[in-house]
Amino acid sequence: MNFSPTIYEVLKTLWWVIPMMLFLAFLGSPKFKGIFGEALVKVAAWLRLPAKVYHPIHNVTIPTLDGTTQIDHIFVSCFGIFVVETKNMKGWIFGGENQKQWTQRIFKKSSPFQNPLHQNYKHVKALETLLAVPPETLHSVIVFMGDSTFKSPMPANVTRGGDYITYIKSFRNPVLSEAQVQKAIAQIQSGRLTPSWETDRQHVHQLKNRADPNAERKCPKCGKPMVLRTAKRGANAGNQFWGCSAYPKCRMVQNIN
Ligand SMILES: [Zn+2]
Structure with a gap:
C-alpha cells in the first residue's frame, strides 16, 4: 500500500501549520x-x-x-x-x-x-x-x-x-x-x-563594565580609550577622573567609580 498520496494531500492542506506555529512562537x-x-x-x-x-x-x-x-x-x-x-x-x-x-x-x-x-x-x-x-x-x-x-x-x-x-x-x-x-x-x-x-551594544557593554575597574574603558562618545587624568583646577583639583584620549577633540569625562 502506498501512503504517499495521503501524506501529500495532508501536507497540501496543512502546509501553513508549521510557519504559523513559528510565527506564534515569535509573537510570544x-x-x-x-x-x-x-x-x-x-x-x-x-x-x-x-x-x-x-x-x-x-x-x-x-x-x-x-x-x-x-x-x-x-x-x-x-x-x-x-x-x-x-x-x-x-x-x-x-x-x-x-x-x-x-x-x-x-x-x-x-x-x-x-x-x-x-x-x-x-x-x-x-x-x-x-x-x-x-x-x-x-x-x-x-x-x-x-x-x-x-x-x-x-x-x-x-x-x-x-x-x-x-x-x-x-x-x-x-x-x-x-x-x-x-x-x-x-x-x-x-x-x-x-x-x-553599535550604540545599543556599547551601552549594554558599559553597563557591565561599570562594575569592573580593570576593564578597558572606551569613550562612549567617540570610542577612543579613556585615560586617567588628574584635575588641575576647580573644586576637584587633585582628584582623578577618566578623560577621553582624543582630548581636546573630544571632551568626554567620566567619574571614577
Ligand atoms: Zn571621546
Whole structure:
C-alpha cells in the first residue's frame, strides 16, 4: 500500500501549520513583546499627540558622567519635555513612589524589579544636564505595556497602555517658548549618540563594565580609550577622573567609580 498520496494531500492542506506555529512562537517571545510595546507607544503618540506640538524623539542614548544612559521616548513641547520609560510586563504590579524595589506577580511567582521612577529619574537628570531648560519643565512618565494590573495606588505619572497620553495632555500651560522647544530638540539631536545597533551594544557593554575597574574603558562618545587624568583646577583639583584620549577633540569625562 502506498501512503504517499495521503501524506501529500495532508501536507497540501496543512502546509501553513508549521510557519504559523513559528510565527506564534515569535509573537510570544520577549524580544517581540519589546518591539511591539515600543511600537504601540509610538503609534498611540502618532495618533493622539500631534507631532507639530509634541515633537517625538525615540530611543535616545546620551553620554553621562559615568557612561551612557538610554531613554525610550522623549516628547518636546511648549507644555514641557516628557521623558517616557516603557515597561513590558504582565501580571500584577505592586509598588509605590518611594519604594526602591517594585514587585511583579504572576500567579504565585513574585519577581522584584527596580522602581521605574528611580530608573527614569536618572534619564531626567541626564537630560537636565544636556539641556538649558528649567528643571521643572521636565516630566517623568512611566508606561506599562502588556497585560498588567496595578495592585497598589500609583502616582499619576505611572500609566498603563495609552493612558500616558492623557497624562501628557493634562499639562496645558505653556512653559517653554517655540525657540526654547526648537533649541532643546537641536540639543538632544546633537548631544545624543547616533542611533545604531553599535550604540545599543556599547551601552549594554558599559553597563557591565561599570562594575569592573580593570576593564578597558572606551569613550562612549567617540570610542577612543579613556585615560586617567588628574584635575588641575576647580573644586576637584587633585582628584582623578577618566578623560577621553582624543582630548581636546573630544571632551568626554567620566567619574571614577
Ligand atoms: Zn571621546
